[in-house]
Amino acid sequence: xxxxxxxxxxxxxxxxxxxxxxxxxxxxxxxxxxxxxxxxxxxxxxxxxxxxxxxxxxxxxxxxxxxxxxxxxxxxxxxxxxxxxxxxxxxxxxxxxxxxxxxxxxxxxxxxxxxxxxxxxxxxxxxxxxxxxxxxxxxxxxxxxxxxxxxxxxxxxxxxxxxxxxxxxxxxxxxxxxxxxxxxxxxxxxxxxxxxxxxxxxxxxxxxxxxxxxxxxxxxxxxxxxxxxxxxxxxxxxxxxxxxxxxxxxxxxxxxxxxxxxxxxxxxxxxxxxxxxxxxxxxxxxxxxxxxxxxxxxxxxxxxxxxxxxxxxxxxxxxxxxxxxxxxxxxxxxxxxxxxxx
DNA sequence: GATTGAATAT
DNA sequence: GATATTCAAT
Numbered sequence: 591x592x593x594x595x596x597x598x599x600x601x602x603x604x605x606x607x608x609x610x611x612x613x614x615x616x617x618x619x620x621x622x623x624x625x626x627x628x629x630x631x632x633x634x635x636x637x638x639x640x641x642x643x644x645x646x647x648x649x650x651x652x653x654x655x656x657x658x659x660x661x662x663x664x665x666x667x668x669x670x671x672x673x674x675x676x677x678x679x680x681x682x683x684x685x686x687x688x689x690x691x692x693x694x695x696x697x698x699x700x701x702x703x704x705x706x707x708x709x710x711x712x713x714x715x716x717x718x719x720x721x722x723x724x725x726x727x728x729x730x731x732x733x734x735x736x737x738x739x740x741x742x743x744x745x746x747x748x749x750x751x752x753x754x755x756x757x758x759x760x761x762x763x764x765x766x767x768x769x770x771x772x773x774x775x776x777x778x779x780x781x782x783x784x785x786x787x788x789x790x791x792x793x794x795x796x797x798x799x800x801x802x803x804x805x806x807x808x809x810x811x812x813x814x815x816x817x818x819x820x821x822x823x824x825x826x827x828x829x830x831x832x833x834x835x836x837x838x839x840x841x842x843x844x845x846x847x848x849x850x851x852x853x854x855x856x857x858x859x860x861x862x863x864x865x866x867x868x869x870x871x872x873x874x875x876x877x878x879x880x881x882x883x884x885x886x887x888x889x890x891x892x893x894x895x896x897x898x899x900x901x902x903x904x905x906x907x908x909x910x911x912x913x914x915x916x917x918x919x920x921x922x923x924x925x926x927x928x929x930x931x932x
Numbered sequence: 933g934a935t936t937g938a939a940t941a942t
Numbered sequence: 943g944a945t946a947t948t949c950a951a952t
Contacts, residue, residue, distance in 0.1 A: 717945055741936065756935080761945055764937070806944090923945095 716922035722809040
């Protein structure tokens with residue numbers, strides 16, 4: 591059994607974008623200086639100015655690495671053998687500084703060298719766009735946390751997406767729950783309609799479920815136990831979150847930034863980066879039980895970065911764009927990962 | 933005081 | 943409709 595677990599575990603790891611691939615949304619935000627300069631307050635207002643500012647900022651290729659969740663001691667749960675390789679790898683800590691003055695750190699980074707500080711946080715950041723990739727990350731995190739522990743903060747930490755805020759996650763989670771609710775209704779009591787296929791999207795197509803409602807959600811398989819709260823998979827033993835982390839961050843970031851810039855300049859290129867989304871919910875043997883971190887107390891500690899062993903697929907960084915929609919002209923949006931969806 | 937989850941606003 | 947923001951409850 592453990593082997594199975596480690597198996598899926600390895601898989602899901604691999605499917606996830608490495609921390610390096612994730613796009614840092616934070617920093618590309620308008621710098622305090624620029625913001626002040628343009629007196630940016632409302633996204634609807636000085637849109638063009640803001641856009642320009644952001645564009646400038648992104649061009650500066652400023653990669654901000656907001657210190658990932660601090661590598662906790664990770665209680666090497668004595669009894670349990672680490673399902674995988676790499677664990678307790680200190681390279682994680684390589685993330686330079688993370689204690690001391692985060693204030694100075696963030697402000698310095700955000701300020702892009704200038705002395706900005708407060709305003710940076712006050713500024714509005716562009717709307718976050720939940721791309722299928724980002725959503726997958728979200729689902730994976732929730733899946734491994736277990737619905738029980740899947741709360742915004744924890745999810746956010748697990749996702750380790752730079753710049754992703756708790757409210758971002760909370761908002762998305764709210765909607766995701768609604769979605770799950772619908773799925774449950776359809777699959778369990780649903781009767782006729784498409785419910786059948788079971789909430790599990792696993793299969794190919796988007797399942798019979800009238801998921802048409804949510805293309806985004808339909809794009810990522812929903813773990814089985816999500817739909818059956820009554821019967822948790824393996825209540826007896828849980829897997830301690832394995833700090834996959836073996837990956838250390840290099841300065842690829844700059845390259846990534848370049849890629850991002852390219853993506854912005856040449857959206858067509860995105861196809862090149864487009865990645866097939868793995869199917870988390872379709873294990874070969876059909877098993878899907880792993881109450882991750884089923885311990886409340888573990889929340890704060892069990893959070894680690896996950897890093898797939900190897901990755902060469904370049905993922906474009908954020909894409910800052912103006913929404914050309916009628917009423918919302920000038921609305922800035924933040925796009926993590928390519929927006930291509932299947 | 934911090935977080936959560938739902939309601940409400942944009 | 944999607945995401946953000948607000949707000950009461952924990």
